[in-house]
Amino acid sequence: MTSRGFLTPVNRYGINRVKDVSILRRASFEETVDMLYNAAIFQESDQLTGVTEKIIFGQKVNLGTNCC
Numbered sequence: 001m002t003s004r005g006f007l008t009p010v011n012r013y014g015i016n017r018v019k020d021v022s023i024l025r026r027a028s029f030e031e032t033v034d035m036l037y038n039a040a041i042f043q044e045s046d047q048l049t050g051v052t053e054k055i056i057f058g059q060k061v062n063l064g065t066n067c068c
Contacts, residue, residue: 022046024053 008014012029015021023046027035038044046053054061 022048022050022053024048024056025050028052028056 008018012031015026015029023035023039023044027039039046048054048057048059051061051063
């Protein structure tokens with residue numbers, strides 16, 4: 001919430017308005033079709049580095065001991 005130096009709400013009004021957040025993370029907050037549509041129009045790519053992205057694709061998340 002404060003990693004950017006100011007308070008950012010963890011809802012569609014906060015996360016979806018920040019441009020340095022990945023596409024899938026923005027799409028996971030209520031406006032899925034709009035976010036994916038805009039990403040396709042502007043040819044955005046996602047590096048799948050965050051927790052949300054890895055969970056969506058069923059990959060291991062780099063948290064804790066990662067032994068599960």
